[in-house]
Amino acid sequence: MAHEQPSNESLPLLAELAGGYSPIMIWIELNACGKFWPNTYAVMFRTAKQGRMFETLDRYHGVAARLKEFSAERWQQLANGAGWTPISCAALSWCKGSTLDQVLDIWRRIGAESAIEPAADFAALLLNPELLPENKLSTLIALGKDTAGVALLLAARAEGLIVDVPDEKLQHAPQVLQKMIQSRALTTE
Numbered sequence: 001m002a003h004e005q006p007s008n009e010s011l012p013l014l015a016e017l018a019g020g021y022s023p024i025m026i027w028i029e030l031n032a033c034g035k036f037w038p039n040t041y042a043v044m045f046r047t048a049k050q051g052r053m054f055e056t057l058d059r060y061h062g063v064a065a066r067l068k069e070f071s072a073e074r075w076q077q078l079a080n081g082a083g084w085t086p087i088s089c090a091a092l093s094w095c096k097g098s099t100l101d102q103v104l105d106i107w108r109r110i111g112a113e114s115a116i117e118p119a120a121d122f123a124a125l126l127l128n129p130e131l132l133p134e135n136k137l138s139t140l141i142a143l144g145k146d147t148a149g150v151a152l153l154l155a156a157r158a159e160g161l162i163v164d165v166p167d168e169k170l171q172h173a174p175q176v177l178q179k180m181i182q183s184r185a186l187t188t189e
Contacts, residue, residue, distance in 0.1 A: 018066045023078055027088060029063055030126065034087045037122035045119035045158060054158070057125055064094040064126060072098035086112040086123035093128035100131045104149045112148070114155035116179050124155035136162045137181065147174045160186020
């Protein structure tokens with residue numbers, strides 16, 4: 001009688017995923033990079049070394065992408081046991097069955113704050129680009145729903161933001177969002 005492979009939901013947290021990584025190895029590597037990002041790679045965004053920063057970010061997207069066949073439910077179990085971090089929250093976005101609403105909800109619950117400066121927030125930049133909405137301010141406001149959610153969606157991209165919301169509405173936005181929008185504004189519609 002042939003043995004059935006265990007379902008993804010029952011895989012041990014040390015199970016081997018793509019490229020020989022286990023979910024715990026991914027957790028450790030991503031969180032380690034997050035500690036070095038602000039002082040090392042975020043500075044490159046404002047210099048001629050911007051390409052190197054994007055290469056590094058692509059590498060870590062590749063690490064997180066190994067979670068695509070690992071269920072969001074199992075990743076949440078790991079994070080609940082180890083303790084949620086902004087980076088583990090972002091890594092959830094790469095897991096099978098995850099949604100942007102799930103990620104935003106956990107981001108709010110852990111009280112994570114997004115960096116005001118573009119490209120300074122490794123956790124936000126780590127979000128799966130496939131879950132991100134178009135980079136128009138009206139869309140980010142609608143999907144982000146509150147200051148924490150909108151800030152995360154703003155910080156999730158290094159490229160310029162399309163500002164399609166009238167200035168008079170932006171004047172009533174929280175100060176942190178106003179600063180983030182100003183530092184990222186590419187065009188206005």
